[in-house]
Amino acid sequence: MLTVSIPDEIDKELSSVTTDKKEFIISAIKQKIIIEKRTVNIQKLEAEYADSIKENNEIMKDFTHADKENWNDY
Numbered sequence: 001m002l003t004v005s006i007p008d009e010i011d012k013e014l015s016s017v018t019t020d021k022k023e024f025i026i027s028a029i030k031q032k033i034i035i036e037k038r039t040v041n042i043q044k045l046e047a048e049y050a051d052s053i054k055e056n057n058e059i060m061k062d063f064t065h066a067d068k069e070n071w072n073d074y
Helices: 008-017 021-038 042-062 064-068
Strands: none
Touching: 008 021, 042 064
16 A cells, blocks of 8 residues: 655645545546556657667668679669
């Protein structure tokens, strides 16, 4: 279990919109978790893209000679 302190200002605002603060906060946290899971993580995408660039360059090097083979036949 987690105990959280909420500033008085937010507590007053919370009281003005709900009578069940605990359930409201739990629901808000669940919604935030769903949004976070669906949000694209730019840093992760950048890292994956950088890794794929390295792999693509290695493949290009491996096939450099194959690309030049039979080129005159076209």
